[in-house]
Amino acid sequence: MFDHLRQHINSVISMSGSDFDKLANFFKPLHLKKKEFLHRQNEVCRHIAFVHKGCLRNYNIDSKGDEQIIYFAIEDWWVADLQSFFLQIPSQFNLQALEDCELLISTKKDFEQAFEVVPTFEKFYRLKTQTAYTKTQQTVVEKSETAEDRYLKLFKTSPSLLQRVPQHYLASYLGIKPQSLSRIRKKIFDSR
């Protein structure tokens, strides 16, 4: 599990073996069973997690009680509600396992100490946050596109996700009813 994290970090920046050994002390494994939560809405997000195995969904329940899925996370993703995690304030999001998950988790105190002890980790994390930020801006842009166009983009960029995520969650992510998603899928596959 730690080997996976080491490879993941070294795919972004170069980190020496001794620096990684120091960094590893600030993480510990956590097994999350399907349907369990890393954190729930209105609770403080106590951990940031690197996904070694599994799939999770991050979602918000609005004032009308409707669920809105913000993102799905699979292997190599980092998950947390950063605002809640770093400011230790209640989260607006639920982070739930859609499959049995194996994570490497860190507390705020440990994660911030890791930046001090291993400065290259701060660079790595800055780059990952930057990517997450630009992807989220992309989500804002795509919100005005049709559900069919958004499905096609997912099909191109994350085909494995479409296999792993239950259809009703995909429909929720796209902001449409499951029946509409079935129609879109049928239309796309019929035209191929």
Place this chain on the structure above:
Amino acid sequence: MFDHLRQHINSVISMSGSDFDKLANFFKPLHLKKKEFLHRQNEVCRHIAFVHKGCLRNYNIDSKGDEQIIYFAIEDWWVADLQSFFLQIPSQFNLQALEDCELLISTKKDFEQAFEVVPTFEKFYRLKTQTAYTKTQQTVVEKSETAEDRYLKLFKTSPSLLQRVPQHYLASYLGIKPQSLSRIRKKIFDSR
């Protein structure tokens, strides 16, 4: 203008005077007249900018030719299309001055060198990116709220923005017609 940047950085982290002096070498002032662009869609974003004075809008034109405003930026904001800037690929966004603007700009090469020369600047920038990321996640959540609720939130969090941004741009940001925004404004002010 540089004093403003120094104060801004020191409101987030503590940076020594000598470190700030080194950092300042990587920035230069740019005056942008109202309606001018820092970068346009399909061009590479060559500069990241700190807003000393002025107001800008970041927007995308979709395949149907419709404008979608992603955010407005005023004093103390950092603006750029980070994906385009760091990867030097064409941008999906236009960054346009809505007022005469005074900016401090930096190129990719200078900005990345600044991280090497002044490591505390990397920490500062990591924290700013984190905040921008969580604010954008918030925008995703708010996209499913009514235009009236979103206007009320802006009214609470950024009252000065509502005074400075032309109404038709505010309507575009909220994804509604200017007439609908007028109705929302009337309803809110009549009830006060």
